[in-house]
Amino acid sequence: MSVLTPSTIDEVLAHLAERPEALLLSGGTDVMVEINMAHRKAPAEVVALRRVEQLRLWRHNPSSEGTGGTVTIGSGLPYAEMEHGPLAELFPALAEAARTVGSPQIRAAGTLGGNLGTCSPAGDGLPVLFALDAIVHLRSIGGQRDVPVADFMVGVKQNVLEPGELVTGVTMPIRHGWQGYSKVGVRNAMVIATASACLAMDRDRGAVTLALGAVGTTIIRCRDAEGWLAGELDLSAEPLDISDAVAQEFGRRAAADARPIDDHRSTAAYRGHAVGVLSSRLLRRAAA
Ligand SMILES: Cc1cc2nc3c(=O)[nH]c(=O)nc-3n(C[C@H](O)[C@H](O)[C@H](O)COP(=O)(O)OP(=O)(O)OC[C@H]3O[C@@H](n4cnc5c(N)ncnc54)[C@H](O)[C@@H]3O)c2cc1C
Structure with a gap:
């Protein structure tokens, strides 16, 4: 198995363009279980995302219309970073969902990108993304697609991700209300x-x-x-x-x-x- 360790999104996309069937690995908390349990064949090529700092960030996008604006969360931000602090204050439901995922070890590694990649109806991040009308950002060497999460997930462990595409993050509006x-x-x-x-x-x-x-x-x-x-x-x-x-x-x-x-x-x-x-x-x- 060859493991590529890019450090920028552009490098990831270039690798995926050459090897669209390569397996993307974020925290590995779904992938490694599937491989170990023989539910998934060990892939010939893995593109590991942990070193891509751009995917592990979040940012506030202020609005010019007097509303709270939106927040974009990188697909590689681990749950541990959502549990407390300023992001948790903006999205208390996301913080609650993050706190229920697995154990501290799983939350240190697991990500929303992985929850979206797996697309299990039992994934804890997904109901929050649906309730908050999240937009999922997808990128490939050919460009960017922004897909409402309700159109992204199309079945049990099925989504509209194409070979060669990467989930870079999600954007959600900041709402005033419980x-x-x-x-x-x-x-x-x-x-x-x-x-x-x-x-x-x-x-x-x-x-x-x-x-x-x-x-x-x-x-x-x-x-x-x-x-x-x-x-x-x-x-x-x-x-x-x-x-x-x-x-x-x-x-x-x-x-x-x-x-x-x-x-x-x-x-x-x-x-x-x-x-x-x-x-x-x-x-x-x-x-x-
Ligand atoms: C002990 C244990 C307990 C768990 N408990 C919970 C729980 O309580 N709640 C819960 O929801 N989940 C749970 N999980 C499952 C898992 O932790 C989550 O689904 C997590 O969000 C997966 O994220 P990851 O970064 O580890 O994904 P990975 O395992 O790295 O990837 C999962 C899938 O997504 C794809 N992928 C990853 N990143 C991207 C990307 N940026 N773009 C496109 N595709 C991508 C991968 O190719 C793979 O198909 C648990 C797992 C374990 C092992």
């Missing part, structure tokens, strides 16, 4: 989600977004529950006034949008129930 992430699994730590949910409020637009993980072939945006809740809530109220009846109905509508299946981790019935409970609880937390 946001949170929650998941359940078979235990409380070091666990892949059985069901997960991300709720985000946008006080400026009077909108609410809810994305569910591990209950469908892709992450699911709950358009019905979102529209219904936006009509029920006064998003300008501090604190938000949310009755038990509203929280319960929101959970019921979220569960109705889920498309869970039975598999080795859980049953469809439990997943559907869990995602409703998670959505109601997130809403109660927003009010609290």
Whole structure:
């Protein structure tokens, strides 16, 4: 196996242009497990991304329109850097999701680029990207594509990444309003989600977004529950006034949008129930 260790995005793209089938390696926390478990053949060529500093940065893009602007997060920024500090203050839901990923060792290595590359419906970063309407930036030697995350993920472990393309990062709007992430699994730590949910409020637009993980072939945006809740809530109220009846109905509508299946981790019935409970609880937390 030959391992290339470029230090700039341009070098990565040049390598990929010559070897479009080469395997991209970020933290390796998915790839190495797949190779070790013989779920993936060891590739002839690997392009390792850890030394590409440009991929490990994030930046605030201020807006000229008086809104909070956007943030671009490099695909190689490890989860550990999202858990605390200024990025966590801008995206509390992302920080919560990052804190639930694996162990400290996994969070020191694992990245959003890898979560997007694998595209498991149980990936913890993905519901946050869906709820916050992230744009995924893809680059190849031929140019750049900016793809809404909902168009990027097209199935279980399937995305629109072409050979020769690299995910360079994601851009998300900074929203004024509460946001949170929650998941359940078979235990409380070091666990892949059985069901997960991300709720985000946008006080400026009077909108609410809810994305569910591990209950469908892709992450699911709950358009019905979102529209219904936006009509029920006064998003300008501090604190938000949310009755038990509203929280319960929101959970019921979220569960109705889920498309869970039975598999080795859980049953469809439990997943559907869990995602409703998670959505109601997130809403109660927003009010609290
Ligand atoms: C013990 C353990 C616990 C885990 N727990 C969790 C958990 O709780 N939640 C969770 O979501 N995940 C979990 N995972 C899975 C894994 O950590 C995450 O999916 C992580 O985000 C993968 O990132 P990575 O950088 O390690 O990806 P890698 O393993 O390097 O890559 C994964 C895939 O993405 C591709 N890829 C990587 N970077 C790019 C890029 N920039 N552009 C295009 N393609 C790219 C690779 O080619 C590969 O196909 C766990 C893994 C382990 C081993």
